[in-house]
Amino acid sequence: MDSHFIEVPDGIEADSDQGFEFEVVIVNGLGEITERQTHTARQFIEHLDGGVSLEMVVIPGGTLLMGSPAGDGYEDERPQHSVKVSSFLMGKYPVTQEQWEAVMGWIPPYRCRGARRPVDRVSWDDAREFCERLSERTGHGYRLPGEAEWEYACRARTTTPFYFGETITTDLADYVGEYIYCSEPKGIYRHETTEVGSFPPNALGLYDMHGNVWEWCADAWHDNYVGAPADGRVWESGAGSQRVLRGGCWHDPPGLCRSAARLKHIPHEGEDFFGFRVALTSLEQNSTSAIWHNRARVNQRIHPTRLIARRIQTWLRR
Numbered sequence: 001m002d003s004h005f006i007e008v009p010d011g012i013e014a015d016s017d018q019g020f021e022f023e024v025v026i027v028n029g030l031g032e033i034t035e036r037q038t039h040t041a042r043q044f045i046e047h048l049d050g051g052v053s054l055e056m057v058v059i060p061g062g063t064l065l066m067g068s069p070a071g072d073g074y075e076d077e078r079p080q081h082s083v084k085v086s087s088f089l090m091g092k093y094p095v096t097q098e099q100w101e102a103v104m105g106w107i108p109p110y111r112c113r114g115a116r117r118p119v120d121r122v123s124w125d126d127a128r129e130f131c132e133r134l135s136e137r138t139g140h141g142y143r144l145p146g147e148a149e150w151e152y153a154c155r156a157r158t159t160t161p162f163y164f165g166e167t168i169t170t171d172l173a174d175y176v177g178e179y180i181y182c183s184e185p186k187g188i189y190r191h192e193t194t195e196v197g198s199f200p201p202n203a204l205g206l207y208d209m210h211g212n213v214w215e216w217c218a219d220a221w222h223d224n225y226v227g228a229p230a231d232g233r234v235w236e237s238g239a240g241s242q243r244v245l246r247g248g249c250w251h252d253p254p255g256l257c258r259s260a261a262r263l264k265h266i267p268h269e270g271e272d273f274f275g276f277r278v279a280l281t282s283l284e285q286n287s288t289s290a291i292w293h294n295r296a297r298v299n300q301r302i303h304p305t306r307l308i309a310r311r312i313q314t315w316l317r318r
């Protein structure tokens with residue numbers, strides 16, 4: 001892939017971005033590594049408080065065959081359909097506890113504590129609030145990834161059940177290794193999350209998409225893909241209040257960690273194994289929004305004082 005021909009999101013050239021190199025592994029149905037490939041990707045690094053950084057990887061646009069064909073996966077992964085996904089940026093890792101603290105200023109009641117572990121017990125509402133606060137601070141329009149974007153980024157152009165190939169092993173991801181998916185040997189069950197980036201990434205440079213924590217997507221839950229948008233936008237219409245999670249977790253068998261596997265949950269509840277990663281449509285500074293937010297904050301500060309002043313004036317007129 002020649003980077004000169006990759007369609008990149010607006011603004012990436014203007015900001016300081018860096019390339020990085022990484023090794024991708026491919027396994028056969030026995031879970032044996034058959035191939036090691038060297039890939040490169042580009043990332044933009046957002047600097048947060050306390051020396052904490054947030055790495056955003058450039059995901060070039062393309063076409064995704066979303067879901068599973070008949071006879072494969074679960075009913076809610078069908079019909080398999082084509083989606084055109086525009087270029088965007090995606091968190092290299094799920095949001096970590098140190099990133100959460102740097103942005104939110106408080107620590108939620110995690111199940112598995114560790115600065116470089118993903119946040120867990122996070123609800124969809126919490127995840128959205130994180131995106132809003134991060135956007136306010138940086139002027140970049142952070143948001144949750146759409147479900148189609150998530151699967152496109154996870155597959156990284158693979159069509160196999162996992163980006164590693166026909167199966168996974170517990171050397172490659174954090175899930176319940178007491179269960180097997182194909183013909184691989186049984187693995188271990190860690191009973192907890194792992195630090196982000198502990199396992200090899202996919203060909204786009206994204207880590208921990210299979211297992212570790214489930215990741216919230218922006219979309220409302222739909223029982224199948226009948227009527228799903230073909231342009232990669234977030235699917236909202238005609239659905240209930242439940243939201244989508246992707247990628248499986250440390251507490252699931254490998255089948256639930258597949259690229260196409262889906263989970264639904266109510267938006268205001270965060271289970272022990274729910275986390276998320278953030279996405280960005282472009283790196284262009286949303287100055288209007290940043291100014292608006294700043295003004296709103298100033299107004300909030302001035303507002304009570306004005307109220308008191310008015311009360312004093314009213315009292316003096318009596």
Ligand SMILES: [Ca+2]
Nearest residue numbers: 208209211247
């Ligand atoms: Ca994950």
